[in-house]
Amino acid sequence: MNNAEIARIMREIAILLDMEEVQFKPRAYEKAAYAIEALDQPVAEMYRQGGMKAIESIPGVGKNIAEKILTLIETGRLPYYEDLKQKTPVDLANLTAIEGLGPKMIKALYDHLGIKTVEELEKAAQEGKIRHLPHFGEKSEQKILKGIAFLKKSSGRFPLGVALPLVLEIEGRLQKIKGVKQVAVAGSIRRRKETIGDADILVVSSQPDLVMDVLVKMPEVVLIHGKGHTKSSVKLNNGMDVDVRVVEEQSFGAALNYFTGSKDHDIALRRIAQEKNLKLNEYGVYRGEKVLAGVTEAEVYEALGLPYIPPELRENSGEIEAAIAGKLPDLIDYDDLKGDLQTQTNWTDGSNSIEEMAQEAKRLGLEYIAITDHTKSLAMTGGSDEKKLQQQMAVIDELNKKLRGITILKGAEVNINKDGTLDIADDTLAKLDVVGVAVHSHFSLSREDMTRRVIRAMENPHADILFHPTGRLIQKREPYDIDIDEVIKAAKRTGTVLEIDGYPDRLDLKDEHVRKAVEAGVKLVIDTDAHNVNHLSFLHYGIATARRGWAKKSDILNTKSLKEFIKSLKDAR
DNA sequence: GCCGTTTTCGGCCCGACTGTTTTCAGTCG
Numbered sequence: 001m002n003n004a005e006i007a008r009i010m011r012e013i014a015i016l017l018d019m020e021e022v023q024f025k026p027r028a029y030e031k032a033a034y035a036i037e038a039l040d041q042p043v044a045e046m047y048r049q050g051g052m053k054a055i056e057s058i059p060g061v062g063k064n065i066a067e068k069i070l071t072l073i074e075t076g077r078l079p080y081y082e083d084l085k086q087k088t089p090v091d092l093a094n095l096t097a098i099e100g101l102g103p104k105m106i107k108a109l110y111d112h113l114g115i116k117t118v119e120e121l122e123k124a125a126q127e128g129k130i131r132h133l134p135h136f137g138e139k140s141e142q143k144i145l146k147g148i149a150f151l152k153k154s155s156g157r158f159p160l161g162v163a164l165p166l167v168l169e170i171e172g173r174l175q176k177i178k179g180v181k182q183v184a185v186a187g188s189i190r191r192r193k194e195t196i197g198d199a200d201i202l203v204v205s206s207q208p209d210l211v212m213d214v215l216v217k218m219p220e221v222v223l224i225h226g227k228g229h230t231k232s233s234v235k236l237n238n239g240m241d242v243d244v245r246v247v248e249e250q251s252f253g254a255a256l257n258y259f260t261g262s263k264d265h266d267i268a269l270r271r272i273a274q275e276k277n278l279k280l281n282e283y284g285v286y287r288g289e290k291v292l293a294g295v296t297e298a299e300v301y302e303a304l305g306l307p308y309i310p311p312e313l314r315e316n317s318g319e320i321e322a323a324i325a326g327k328l329p330d331l332i333d334y335d336d337l338k339g340d341l342q343t344q345t346n347w348t349d350g351s352n353s354i355e356e357m358a359q360e361a362k363r364l365g366l367e368y369i370a371i372t373d374h375t376k377s378l379a380m381t382g383g384s385d386e387k388k389l390q391q392q393m394a395v396i397d398e399l400n401k402k403l404r405g406i407t408i409l410k411g412a413e414v415n416i417n418k419d420g421t422l423d424i425a426d427d428t429l430a431k432l433d434v435v436g437v438a439v440h441s442h443f444s445l446s447r448e449d450m451t452r453r454v455i456r457a458m459e460n461p462h463a464d465i466l467f468h469p470t471g472r473l474i475q476k477r478e479p480y481d482i483d484i485d486e487v488i489k490a491a492k493r494t495g496t497v498l499e500i501d502g503y504p505d506r507l508d509l510k511d512e513h514v515r516k517a518v519e520a521g522v523k524l525v526i527d528t529d530a531h532n533v534n535h536l537s538f539l540h541y542g543i544a545t546a547r548r549g550w551a552k553k554s555d556i557l558n559t560k561s562l563k564e565f566i567k568s569l570k571d572a573r
Numbered sequence: 574g575c576c577g578t579t580t581t582c583g584g585c586c587c588g589a590c591t592g593t594t595t596t597c598a599g600t601c602g
Contacts, residue, residue, distance in 0.1 A: 442590090
């Protein structure tokens with residue numbers, strides 16, 4: 001059993017204990033779940049190497065939880081969990097995904113109405129049965145229906161942050177199979193779309209049947225849609241479909257192009273081929289019977305008289321016209337970043353120390369990292385006040401004297417108050433290297449009020465960067481209502497930098513907004529919003545989003561050296 | 574159930590918001 005599954009069960013136990021009004025234990029299980037997720041190696045492996053001691057060394061895991069984890073590793077089951085589950089046998093994963101529904105309400109819905117699933121909940125809400133329960137009313141009924149509608153809209157798609165690591169893992173397994181020469185991930189994952197419908201993987205192999213055998217026997221496979229010599233399709237235990245196609249080497253480039261899409265991009269390419277009296281399909285580019293290209297994507301584009309178009313641009317949203325005109329942007333590369341400007345540490349809600357974050361950033365090849373812990377009005381995180389920020393600055397000064405090859409910048413993720421003022425005094429902000437400002441409360445202001453509020457914050461002379469400008473959480477929370485065009489204008493006017501938050505749940509600004517900002521000449525940074533050392537690799541998702549938004553290296557300030565970066569911030573002196 | 578430069582027992586992040594209430598319970602971050 002892997003870490004993600006163990007963490008999921010720990011979380012469910014927390015919810016089930018919450019339902020029983022058990023005190024404190026739920027928080028303990030939650031904490032353990034979080035810690036297990038943050039591990040960089042499987043718990044089973046830790047146990048193999050260091051026994052029970054190793055499991056108990058995980059922060060938040062003591063003797064009791066360690067024993068439960070061991071039971072899960074060894075048997076794949078946990079009687080304690082199953083007993084709890086029996087008391088309230090409901091579809092927790094999906095019910096808790098509904099915004100505003102927590103353990104107590106789910107329990108009440110089950111106790112009074114026997115509701116176990118989202119479908120039963122929707123039916124009861126539509127029939128007006130829920131409003132009569134104690135502590136429920138018409139508004140909560142409406143809120144539940146709205147939450148279900150949102151859930152339905154997003155179901156069947158997977159965030160890139162879930163799909164990409166999983167598919168890369170599968171890609172790695174396929175590469176190791178005997179006879180396999182090439183493997184490539186195609187489809188919307190290759191285009192780095194923020195959500196993914198299903199995964200497409202292409203393989204060149206001298207033994208196609210062996211590839212298919214390995215695929216359908218993977219432990220994650222719960223359903224085999226079909227298995228053939230060149231194409232197989234399976235469903236994984238997380239609900240995601242994976243299609244694998246074995247293609248001929250001479251067609252690999254054409255197939256990669258065809259299956260990478262987007263469909264609209266492919267159609268536009270075939271139209272260009274037609275105009276040139278050529279034929280383009282998944283096997284190659286043809287003039288009559290003669291094959292002109294097919295081995296690589298580059299030669300396919302070349303045969304059509306086009307420069308190579310990066311996958312992230314292939315949405316038929318102007319990239320083909322730009323390619324014809326020789327005006328494709330020279331996109332930022334995946335190794336162009338020199339710094340990360342939004343990271344949290346164990347001074348607030350992060351789990352690693354400043355030094356650990358800095359060391360990991362250095363290991364990843366960065367030259368600088370800003371520490372931007374939350375500020376005081378975000379009470380749940382133990383947000384910093386002016387005094388705590390001063391203390392942190394002193395600690396960072398000391399670390400900078402000690403560390404080589406990485407510079408730590410003093411920063412903060414400063415809360416924007418309801419009226420657009422900031423919750424940290426200006427004289428303290430002036431001492432920080434990097435001030436990020438962000439909305440964390442009052443999400444439901446009107447469009448007008450929210451826009452005015454954020455712009456007012458951007459007008460603060462110390463506010464360098466607007467963090468996650470729209471506040472959305474992919475498939476979890478809609479962005480707050482804000483006029484992004486006005487925000488972009490204000491960014492231009494005030495010299496405030498807009499962030500591309502690369503945390504996979506956020507990707508905020510999103511690709512379309514990045515493109516607007518780039519067109520307006522507004523400068524951007526790409527950050528991870530890391531809350532532990534593992535999150536620092538999320539820069540990849542931010543860069544992908546930047547590329548999808550047509551951003552060049554010159555549009556992104558943290559491609560600059562430290563000195564140049566600091567000079568480009570608006571309060572640089 | 575976890576944890577200890579206040580404690581091996583007795584604490585456990587806490588304020589805002591919402592919708593239900595008439596003083597509070599549940600959820601969220």
